[in-house]
Amino acid sequence: MLIREILPTEKQVFNQVATHPLQSWEWGEFRKTTGVKVERLGFYQDGQLQKSIQVTFHKIPFLNRYIGYFPKGYTPDADQMAALQELAKKYQAIFIKLEPNSLRPLEQSDADNQQIQFLKKYPIEKGRALFTQYSFWLDLQPDEETLLANVTSKTRYNIRLAEKRGVRVYEDSSERGLEDYLAIQEETTKRQGFYAHSADYFRKLYAALKDSGIMHIFKAEYENQILVTWIVFVFNGVLYYPYGASRSIHRDVMASNLMMWEVIRFGKAQGCRGFDMWGALGPNPDEKDPWYGFHRFKKGYGAELIEFLGSFDLVNDDPIYKLYTLGETWRWRWLRFRKKLPF
Incomplete structure (x- = not known):
């Protein structure tokens, strides 16, 4: 060779x-x-x-x-x-x-x-x-009705609640979309106390990927306020969720739940065969772990826990x-x- x-x-x-x-x-x-x-x-x-x-x-x-x-x-x-x-x-x-x-x-x-x-x-x-050694993988090949049926009842309820309350999820992969993401990420990192890449890092990332078809920015909006914003990747038939940020206001409208569901629908529309959710705690998660809520959130969509080498x-x-x-x-x-x- x-x-x-x-x-x-x-x-x-x-x-x-x-x-x-x-x-x-x-x-x-x-x-x-x-x-x-x-x-x-x-x-x-x-x-x-x-x-x-x-x-x-x-x-x-x-x-x-x-x-x-x-x-x-x-x-x-x-x-x-x-x-x-x-x-x-x-x-x-x-x-x-x-x-x-x-x-x-x-x-x-x-x-x-x-x-x-x-x-x-x-x-x-x-x-x-x-x-992380673990992640959640969602098979996107079943039809949309089956995917929704595989979601837990609590998660499905939250998706419907967000829709009923008027939460709107849409793609905005523009520079404005990136700046909105950065503003909410700053709020998220201060609230949750974790480290994140700098704004300069993300601006350079956007400049390199914006025309590639890989990087997509989504927003969840309620009453003209952006509550949640995610950056997702699409590459060689797989959807990925590497970055997300959310505000602490109006958490009762379950914007993140609708965001995940609409991103799943987007990945399916793109012809992706699967969704790598980019991280999980493992098969026996500690409920006191600060990332446990995020782990449980992903699991609620019927995803399979996988382990990398x-x-x-x-x-x-x-x-x-x-x-x-x-x-x-x-x-x-x-x-x-x-x-x-x-x-």
Whole structure:
């Protein structure tokens, strides 16, 4: 198999074999605008592109060293691992984080998983996850009547209530739509106390994806006030829900419930075969977890809990990797502590 760099003229065929929006050409172009380096490699058989990888390299402040990130790629194999090791050497990367877009049976042990046993042939460490290991997947192939019947009775009631109260959901993928999203996201992060990407990050994301057909912005409006706004992706027949924000007012009209239902209908109209809801807690969620409400909200739409392979660090420099992971542990402890401070 021939492995070589992808040419700009191969953008279309590159996207056809890409496994996720974060592996799309447009996402790579967006990441370049944020100051990271992007490498795209293609795997060719008889002159035809069969598989591709897109890896970003992030410079560590004050050091001439990098960390690689390979999110949502195809299932690891020997060709992929050899290519990643060569890229790690090229950039003097401490490690490359892999988060494959590969599923495993729920709660299966690592010892029983052949893909993980394959990875253990390489200098691999279990890494800190950037993507959640679990998500909800909704099959969009049944008809709309069946999809609604599969929704829990409580969720279905909330959808009808929002419709009855006059909540309106519509797409507004304009710059105005983005700015409305950013305004509500700022309110949401302050209220719920979590970190989110900056406004500049989202504006660059919008500039790179707005004409691609991947990124769509939706609003839920009530009495001329925008209550909820979501950013969703459509890519290679799959709908994704990566970003959402909501206001604290008029929560009794259940705007988020209608938003989810209308987005499901949108995905079906786009011909998507499935909906990856981009995150869940797992098979035995703790009801005290701050994300439990969001987990339960997604589950209410009849979605299936799925588990991805996990997060793995392909180590290129073991001594520095150990120092780096120690520093990261303390950094996250500080961030969690700071979040609790009243200022």
